[in-house]
Amino acid sequence: MIKILKEIWALIRKETILIWKDKRGRIILIMPIVVQTLIFGFIASFDLNRADFAVLDLDHTHSSRRMSQSFDGSEIFHRTATLQNKAQIKEILDSKKAQMVLVIPGEFEKRLLNGSPAQIQAVISGVNSNVASSLQYYVQRIVEDFNTSRLKDEEKEAVSSSPKYVLRSWYNPNLETRWTILSAIVTILAVIQVMVLAGQSVAREEELGTIDQLLVTPMATISIMIGKAIPPVLVGLLQSTIVLAVSCFFFKIPFSGSLVLLYFGLVLFATGIVGIGLCISIVAKNMQQAMLYSFTVLMPMILLSGFATPIRAMPEIFRYLTYLNPVRYAVEFCQRVFLEGAPLESVATLLFALLLIAVGSFLFSLLLFRRKLS
Template sequence: MLDTLLRILALIRKELLAILKDPKSRISLIAPPVLQCLIFGYAATYDLNNVPYALLDHDRSAVSRALIARLDGSGTFTRVATLDVERQIADIINDQRALLVITIPDDFERGLQAGAAPAVQVIADGRNSNTAGTAQAYVSQIVTGFAADWQNSQGQPGPPVRMTTRAWYNPTLETRWYMVPALIGTITMMMTMMLTAMSVAREREEGTFDQLLVTPFRPSEIMVGKAVPAMMIGLTQSTLILLVAQLWFQIPFSGSFAMLYLGLFLFLAASVGIGLFISSIASNMQQAMIGSFVLLMPFMLLSGLTAPIGNMPEILQYFTLINPLRYAISITHQIYLEGAGIRQLLPEMLALVAIAAVTLPFAAWMFRNRLV
């Protein structure tokens, strides 16, 4: 037992030296995760902070000007054009100079004074449906609030029900509060899988794998010696991304660091098993890299990172059950934002244990058969 442990430790040391002695490898293990986290945190956002719009005001009354002032003063909408006639709408939308065109009818003030509900038309550029839908919702919220406030100021009865909203776990509804914690698992999986998949392939290309076979190492010891360094590097990269989320983006952490690292350990065990399987069947680094990318893209698309799993076709929802990234994102969100404990996280933890219990033995079996 002691001899086995010493051999594994020697192989772990060899793997870490092979990775960390190269300056390019050191930079590639530290810089890309941090840069990707910063880029995703700023670029991958659904928040609308500057919506260009054009205005067509048929009413030109004091009330319509007050509504326009509220739109312009919201900090979200920027007026890029003031139109005179409706035929100008098509040109400004087609040229993508404005995302929205807001048309105020000529009876807007009279309608409000009569207690009616005049319609404000919003024409949106639907080529980007998500952005257009969000911008329309912002306009609707501002117009509804303006109408209610104006009716109250005039002594008229307001709407029978007034909705008040409150967002739990993300009070300001910032996209990066959702995106950056999810990157702890996403970026770590990308780097760890590729590192593990190319470990054996690199030795095959360099000719050192045959030397490894004539040593007293068993196939299972080789697999453990390849897996542990990748998991150590994965946990280090997770820590770097966590520090960026905490210190740079200042996203408050609500849960337990011990629970987070337990979940990450189980996730990396499952991910390393997949990487070792790719490494066992790849003959060179090019095949290992291609195999990693072939699996990484479906894993990311079926993880719930960019689209809710409940909105996917039912057949694809079943495929997400074998995706370790799905559970890693769920665990990081629950721990980071909700402060979840072991009872809430137990289903995701058990799912990762089940995936690791399949991928690691299967990778070991592939190693034994490829080495024979």
């Protein structure tokens, strides 16, 4: 047993030296992760902090001016133009000078005073659906505040007895998408480098002509595969640690869960990705082919992870495909442990799925390697 462990350790050292011997290679392993984490933290956000809008007031009354001023007084909306007719709406949206046009129809105040339905129209550019959805939400909130303000002025007694609501958000009090994104890319950013390193491990031996030297050693096939698998797993854990450190100490996102539980899940996840990468490396005939195959597999895995698109919004056939995707389980696991502080019993199903994928992919890569040798 000790002899086998020494053989595996020797192969781990060899693989680690190959990864770290090149100065540029070391920089590539660390610097992109730091830069990408900062970019995701500062730039990749679905939060809407500013929206340019224009006003078309066809009523020109006290109530219509009060409505437009409600938008002017918000922190989100910034008026860039005041229109005179409906023909200008298309022009200003097409020119990107405004993302929304607030249209207040004629007889707006008259309808309000008569108790008739008084509608306003928010014409929103739907080029970016995320921004359009956020604009709809803010418009709704401002109109609700306008109605509440009117009732307070005109029917104070009715307002005092009307129900009020208080909105509270758990795990992300200010609903910052930065928290959601950074807690997910702990796994997303690491998976790319881990897949590439694992995908090149066997293909590199074939391309350099050293595969025969490896095979004539007294090492068993499983020992070779374990020795090939561990260095990429360690690189993945290092990169996840960098992302975690930047998220917690630079962006001040509170880590609510157990580090031991988090790293246990990350080890299972990285092992599963390495298993898939080894399968690619065994099938590929050279490093260039392995790189191409790795990125061909990576893109669908990330898209089907639920990171960018909710899984429930996907077509049914793709929702079933996500059950085979380790990134799906890793993203959910990481977010729940990071933000919610979920205990082991709450994420046991996710860990079991990651374990199945890790064992299954590694055993399949072992089978492919043995068939290739035979």
